[in-house]
Amino acid sequence: MSSVQTTAEADAPLLEVRNLMVRYGRKGPAAVEDVSFSIARGETLGLVGESGSGKTTIGRAILGLLPVTEGQIIFDGRDITRASVAERRALQGDLRAVFQDPFSSLNPRRVIGDALTEPLRVAGVGRGQRIARANESLAAVGLPAGSFDRYPRQFSGGQRQRIAIARALVTDPRLVVCDEAVSALDLSTQAQVLNLLAELGAGADLGYLFIAHDMAVVEFLAQRVVVLYRGKVMEQGLTADVIRNPQSPYTRVLMAASPVPDPDEQARRREVWRALRNEAKAPAA
Ligand SMILES: Nc1ncnc2c1ncn2[C@@H]1O[C@H](COP(=O)(O)OP(=O)(O)O)[C@@H](O)[C@H]1O
Ligand SMILES: [Mg+2]
Secondary structure (H helix, E strand, O other): HHHHHHHHHHHHOOEEEEEEEEOOOOOOOOOEEEEEEOOOOOOEEEEEOOOOHHHHHHHHHHHOOOOOOOEEEOOOOOOOOOOOOOHHHOOOEEEEEEEEHHHHHOOOOOOHHHHHHHHHHHHOHHHHEEEEEEEEEEEEEEOOOOHHHHHHHHOOOOHHHHHHHHHOOOOOOOOOEEEEOOOOOOOHHHHHHHHHHHHHHHHHHEEEEEEEOHHHHHHHHHHHHEEEEOOEEEEEEEHHHHHHHHOHHHHHHHHHHHOOOOOHHHHHHHHHHHHHHHHHHHOOO
């Protein structure tokens, strides 16, 4: 490979979403429209918006779990918008997901080890290596030795989310789509899992698309953020800039809705949120 090509590949974003439009059904309205953003190698991008704004739709389109109506998805310089089943299979180790409810994606009758070795088997890794890497991955997310041979029901909600993270990372991926990955957890478990994601991403050349309805969790993890409202991008930029000086009323609504540990502060924010929500209704028309 020539050095020119190598440089071009290193400079290209890890993921580019260009003018994405997704329609459920032929005649339905667009669930997302004209959505464009990119994720650099090793970067965490937050995708925030209220319920129904199209976050999951975007995540699933990237993962190849639903058809793209218009636009393009470029991963690592390759157009994967309409990748075949075989092409998606080849990508499964590089492009992975963590969803909100890991219990529903773990087979209750199979041990955790099976869930972790399966993606490695698909990637063609030999049996001995599969078991070793699954155990390494479980240790990396802080699960006790012996977790490999236990069943999903034997773990707490926070532990199951760690298992989901271990399963996402076991293939040494380039990009992980986390869709509301901590939303079902209590605040202290949320903080632990967020810290874990940050830790695991830091050393590795690993990018995250971090989807949440909560600006506070995005602020903690993401260098940049995209704010979505009714399927459209309202604003995007460095997280610190967007939080310091939000350009869209929807961004302010999301910020005010973030839960905080202090109940007085929480009550105050709820008041602010109520006021902002009324304010935000005006430009919605
Ligand atoms: N399977 C589906 N069929 C039809 N409409 C859907 C489907 N899934 C989501 N939608 C619609 O698409 C829009 C975006 O939903 P979604 O991507 O789930 O939002 P979010 O994840 O931000 O809550 C909503 O209007 C929702 O009702
Ligand atoms: Mg969703």
